[in-house]
Amino acid sequence: MYKKGKTSRLMASPYLAWAFIFILVPLGMIFYYGFTNEAGSFTLQNISYIIQPAYFKSLLLAFELGIVSTVVCFLLAYPLCMILADMKLGHHEFILTLFILPMWMNFLLRTLTWMTLLERKGVLNDILSVLHLPPVYIINTPAAIVIGMVYNFLPFMILPIYNSLSKIDDNVINAARDLGASSFQTFLRVTLPLSVPGIISGITMVFIPALTTFAISSMLGGSKVLLIGNVIEQEFTVAYDWHLGSGLSIILMIFILANMIVSAIADRKENL
């Protein structure tokens, strides 16, 4: 079409070189370290470490918290997006932006906020004591991590769902109503199916960072609650066991890949 052949290849080559050095080679190194031991010979030991109770527990917990956070984000975001998409006001985009504005604040600061609120002598317990209510101890529990994840990742759920909902043609909804569908039926048979692509990308955008986080869990979960992300981080920054750390990273990538395949299948089903 445009610059055929040689020129195009020449123009694409800087990026190809960049992608090779900074994307493919590093990924290859993770696989190299993951499948070798200190002596450099092939082993599956680093991968199989995951079935050891301590490691498996951290993976399982990360999975659980990731799923809980994703579900909570979805349940909060979907009604919100429906209301926003329904508003049809001139400034509904501004209101949408207000809901995702905290995303532009630093990720660490957003998490730190919840540390301050949930601490034993934190803001929340102050408010409770003023109201003569018993204090709650949420910090350093999985619940605190879920709160942190939901707060941080909610905008990632809101954006794609809002986009898919706002694209639905009003005429489709009206047609369903004209043909006698109740508002609940319309939602179930028209609105919900049409928003599936948004839901899928929202789920991916929340679940993957939630599954692999280590900052949120180390700030809000203390040192007792370890997620797979924390374990991997410690292998690299504390234990300096690159082989084991890489092996566990490969496990993580398997889950990311699985999630991608599942969402691709779900996406295709919708498009048929």
Next chain:
Amino acid sequence: MKKTFEHIYLSMIFIFMYAPIAALIVLSFNASKSRSKWGGFTLEWYFNLLSDSEVMDALINTLVIALIATLFATLIGTVTCVAMMGLKRRSRTIIMGITNIPMINADIVTGISLMLLFRAMNISTGFVTVLFAHITFNIPFVMLSVMPRMKEINPSVYEAALDLGASPFTAFTKTVLPDLVPAIISGALMAFTMSLDDFIVTYFTKGSGFDTLSTLIYNEVKRGIQPEIYALSAIIFIVVLLLLLIINRFPKKIKFMHK
């Protein structure tokens, strides 16, 4: 009835999003170092913050890295998208597949893999390694923003310009580029945002002695939160809010986050 319910729901989520930030801003004016006591109003933490060279260095590092990384990523990303149109379909698919890797992969894996690379190449970690890492994860944001627009552009205008005697470069800058500009800007803004906000990749590629705001805050938190950090949060929030209000006043809405 339905409207009232809707408003209550919106307000509840709004409170969930903003009450924590409001608490931080209040604490940033609290003279008492304790978080549970109000010790009167003070601006001390703000003044401390401005004279804190560590924080100021980290702030400058964050901005410089984000700016340079965005610039490079935008340039490389745009040139590659243009080049892609002249490549075979299969090469295009492969390139886009590779480009998707940093987008889909977990940040922790991206960070670790780059750390392994820099260690193996014996590059001492610091400004340069963080910059390279940021360029790497920023390029996909630019390409995924520019590529769809590139495909939509009708090549006949470009070809007409060539027929009328324009050089390929002039033809490109006069016909194709103007149509690409909105997509390039939104890609660049996205990349800039990601760079500013990144913690995980920076954490693994920075080495000791070099900090961006994110990594500095993470270190501070481990040592115990100082009230200066609240002042910093308050300032960042106000700046973001003001920027948003300014952007909102322009007729063109910020579309980049709404793709």
